[in-house]
Amino acid sequence: MKKLIKIFSVLLLLVSAVVTGALATGPAATVSAASSKNVKKVASGTVLKKIKKSGKLVVGLSADYPPLEFTKNVNGKNKYVGVDIELSKQIAKDLGVKCEIKNMDFDSLLVALETGKIDVIISGMTPTAERKKSIDFSKIYYAEKNDYFVINKADKGKYKKTSDFKGKTVGAQTGSLQYTVMKKHGLPGMKVKGLAKISSLLMGLKSGKFDGVLLGELNAKTYAMNDSNLALVKSTLKQDQMGNAVGVAKGQKDLVAAINKTINKCQEKDLFNKKFIPAAAKDMKTATKKSNNSMTKYTSYFVTGLEYTMIITICSVLIGLVLGVIFALMRLSSNKLLHAIAVCYIEFLRGTPEMVQIMFVYFGIGMLVKNLPALVAGIIAIGLNSGAYVAEDIRSGINSVNIGQTEAARSLGLSQAMTYRYVIFPQAFKNIWPALGNEFITLTKDSSLVSTIGVGELMYQTGLVQTATYRGVMPLFITMCIYFVLTFLLTRLLNFLERKMNLSSSRA
Template identity: 80%
Template sequence: MKKLIKIFTIIFLFLMGLAASPLTSSAEAASKKVAAGTVMKKIKNSGKIVVGMSADYPPMEFTKNVNGKNKFVGVDVELAKQIAKDLGVKLEIKNMDFDSLLVALETGKIDVIISGMTPTSERKKSIDFSKIYYAEKSDYFVINKTNKAKYTSTSSFKGKTVGAQTGSLQYTSLKKSASKANIKVKGLAKISNLLMALKSGKVDAVLLGELNAKTYKTNDSSLSLVKSSLSQAQMGNAVGVAKGQSDLVSAINKTINKCQKQDLFNKKYIPAAAKAMKSASSKKSNSMIKYSSYFATGLGYTMIITICSITIGLILGVIFALMRLSNNPILHAIAVVYIEFLRGTPQMVQVMFVYFGVGMLIKNMPALAAGIIAIGLNSGAYVAEDIRSGINSVDPGQTEAARSLGLSKAKTYRYVVFPQALKNIWPALGNEFITLTKDSSLVSVIGVGELMYETGLVQTATYRGVMPLFITMCIYFVVTFILTRLLNYFEKKMNLTSARS
């Protein structure tokens, strides 16, 4: 019991120290750090503007397959291009979940947000906004066409479950009106997932903005619309900018004024987006074979993440297993804190912390590197426990015999203990490797183009939710099946070697 209390005390002190560390305080002061009007200077010096968006919101922003390559298209993309052109820089788009955009802006991962974002009073506390560039009149409930007679008005959804994209104005509207309207709210990060939930009966309707809702209805004959009467001021969409960047806001407003004066949104941007969506949703264009390059790209990144993370996990696992077995109380305490903390916190949170938190101290950290580091660190904690259990499973007499023959402690571990421990823990290590391969999908939340990320792009581009998931599931199965066969092969080789000796 005393040992357990000591361990929890160490972990508590570690967390308290982390909370008071410069890393955490820098996270809280992220907006203050970019409040000196430096973003415009950064854009000019780098020669590019990094725009964050959630490309699952047609016709504002979505993806299209052009000659086997992914292309971002839509109203917001055209506006982003015009802003970059007027600033005389190149455009770089970072695609991520909508509810990750604000923290990405505050931590400097992106320069601006152009993603159909409404400048609510809550958001204005964290970031600044340009003027409204496009305003929608109302929201609509998207329903299955078979329920058209059942749902005719907002009151029809009493006691029903309505979905909305987390972080969106529609989600906020639902949450505020849920108790009064007697509506159950279901929030998901991707609209494509919401529509799959609708078609599978998990939700009764999905609340979307007018343009977005009408777009999905036009491109999917199985859907129908019901106009929403939930009270919510429709302020429209604006460009999000970090606090204090008045020069950048002014430049963006000039571009918006020019676009509005020439009526580019209604005359050019929206019609072009509608044309792109029509061609993308046609049976000829949305064949899964045409999107094979997406899956291939995603698989490539998945394997890179898996191999690199396994390497990091093995190295850290050995180090921290030996530290935890050490008689040195400091090394032992460090290993305990590392292992218990990483095993006791969600891996997705760790991925986001490394990218957004640690990434503020290490400027320009690529999302891929952050994902590999986070997954590798997490894997190291589990591998450390596997190795520790393997070492403990070796008969102490083996160590005593080796030492009595004159082997040093290091050579005893290397030639006697580790080979036997590896044989004992091989199945557990194999399970960890397979699990890590599947866990690589978590890095999609920070915009890494692995398999699940690319699957989301295919879903958005083709308006098909289930088939891309089925293909991805099959790819994961093939990869893990091959990995399992390889692990079993080496396990048999070790058993044969052991039997001969």
């Protein structure tokens, strides 16, 4: 047992050193800022070679921005559609490769590009001066002339011009140009609130959380066209720059040249106005029909989300349980090094937000381990976090066992390992079972956090349904019910096992 713990401690010490060093050099900071100068840059001229070698172009986007990028239900399966999707396919075709879409939160795209998780960003992104510090851009492929405030139609008489939003609360997508514009050139007293998803912003608008939501022209007109309860007010806030471009990692001049060649061809043939936008409008019209908005048509989405949620939960529980036992024993050890490692691990993991840990494992550790899947990264991060809490539960359980039990076992000739296995652990787990059960239930709900890195669990699938149906509340209600049923059944199972343990101990 001691040898096993020492081996684990050495490995964990090495991992801790790597993680600490990585934190000090910047990837964790890029999670929120997405513009760290310390991120390990992609080597010049390597991305196009990687694309050619792999035979696929990995495009990062946030599929909640119709008509540029959104989702459509095709025979129960999710399909990405929109102007940017068509452009992505055209670029991939000209490069002689397949197009792979990776959907994630908009404010995570820059980090994903800088760390090599995606090859390009094609998500209605404007090449601002701040973004150009981190990545390079193609030429402008589509320019929107104006931004618009989306308001509730009932407030149409209240808000007629930009100045009417003075002192009001206005929402915008975090990381978007509109969010930056309001922060820099907003009206006196204007309160700017940012959320990752536009669907969440519009739900906030309808529920009175926001007085308006600032969106780009195409996006704003799309939502207003498909929701009779919304109206638009043209924005006159100062714009530093307008237009959408393809984001590429620094130093990839050959890839930028290839993308610009495709954009030039599309603009010369006027494909945006003749093909891409009409196709997106047709997809939107199909998606917004009442017959296609029924939640029953999206059953497969929720089933897929539930499957991923269960996989994440079960794997994370096993990782957390194993790590919990190891670190509980290390913290109780008389060895100062083992004790110190356990304390650092437990305190650090319990003292930092789980979402930051998930993003750090995916973007930060993912730089060291190439091609780390988002699902694996999410499981590792949640398992590591759970291990810290389970360790403290197990430690308290071990401490609750009377010392006389240990002394009696050792006097009967049992080794330390056998004493823990046959005497201490059975009693400790019985004492802490309610606490462990609570941790497992919490972990089931925490699995929703991995949606931020594009894992297709329940919350991720809910976002797809919201975007595809233009309905915000109903998909959330269904997801909430699924989580309730899941946790309710898990609670009943844990209570049943607890009664069995109590029954077996009373018989003994």
